[in-house]
Amino acid sequence: DNTYQPNPQSTINADHLSYFNFAGRIVGLALFHGELLDVHFTRSFYKHILGIPIQPNDLAAVDADYLKNLNWIIENNIDEIDLNLTFSAEIENFGSRQIVDLIPDGRNKPVNESNKQLYLQLVSELKMTTGIKAQIDSFLEGLFWLIPQTYISIFNEFELELLISGLPDVDLDDWEKSTVYIGDYNASSNQIKWFWQAVRQLTREQRVLLLQFVTGSARVPFGGNNLFHYLISNIDFVFEIDFELLQFDFDFVFD
Numbered sequence: 001d002n003t004y005q006p007n008p009q010s011t012i013n014a015d016h017l018s019y020f021n022f023a024g025r026i027v028g029l030a031l032f033h034g035e036l037l038d039v040h041f042t043r044s045f046y047k048h049i050l051g052i053p054i055q056p057n058d059l060a061a062v063d064a065d066y067l068k069n070l071n072w073i074i075e076n077n078i079d080e081i082d083l084n085l086t087f088s089a090e091i092e093n094f095g096s097r098q099i100v101d102l103i104p105d106g107r108n109k110p111v112n113e114s115n116k117q118l119y120l121q122l123v124s125e126l127k128m129t130t131g132i133k134a135q136i137d138s139f140l141e142g143l144f145w146l147i148p149q150t151y152i153s154i155f156n157e158f159e160l161e162l163l164i165s166g167l168p169d170v171d172l173d174d175w176e177k178s179t180v181y182i183g184d185y186n187a188s189s190n191q192i193k194w195f196w197q198a199v200r201q202l203t204r205e206q207r208v209l210l211l212q213f214v215t216g217s218a219r220v221p222f223g224g225n226n227l228f229h230y231l232i233s234n235i236d237f238v239f240e241i242d243f244e245l246l247q248f249d250f251d252f253v254f255d
Helices: 008-012 016-033 043-050 056-061 064-075 116-128 130-144 157-165 172-177 190-200 204-215
Strands: 088-093 096-101 179-182 230-233
Touching: 008 016, 008 088, 008 130, 016 130, 016 157, 043 056, 043 130, 043 157, 056 064, 056 116, 064 116, 088 116, 116 130, 157 204, 172 179, 172 190
Parallel strands: 179 230
Antiparallel strands: 088 096
């Protein structure tokens, strides 16, 4: 994914915080003058700009494999499995590994079914917040030097991305060609034909919002859709998706 957030190892450069402050000022100047930037941040970083609390699912753009492991913990009773988890995390720092406590003396406090939600939140915050807090604060100091947070707090993280980077061109033909179908669906299924017909009726802005909904970013994946596959699958129950964000009514019913 070609989205960005501060690197915790930026500390190798003694002036790294000055660079983040400068980057924040550049974004602030672009917003002030209405100029678009060809840069997209992670969902959690937009939330930091807006002061919105992050959630474990925001890890999708930071470390998708790590998020899969966390989701496994959510979906299973870990009291029945010996995972040897504690309130600590192992981080890598230029080839060396070190243990970081998520709470005081966390390496000696086990994670169990009753407290795993706290563990998931803390370990997510380590990757997206606490592990890069100094860099985030320096960036925000530079940004808010010109654009007070109250001026942009009316936006959500999706709208802020569009405000900074603008509306990209979404190639629907390329998107459709790169979509993979599993289960009972294929490109000739009526439901699939109806879906693409509906997508082609969307405005440019709505297509970008749909792309955000599917991928978490308004930017077409690096290398184009040829290197990225979308998946459509049927499920065994009926549900509705609220597409209020897309400003049109659309219900999926999968049989």
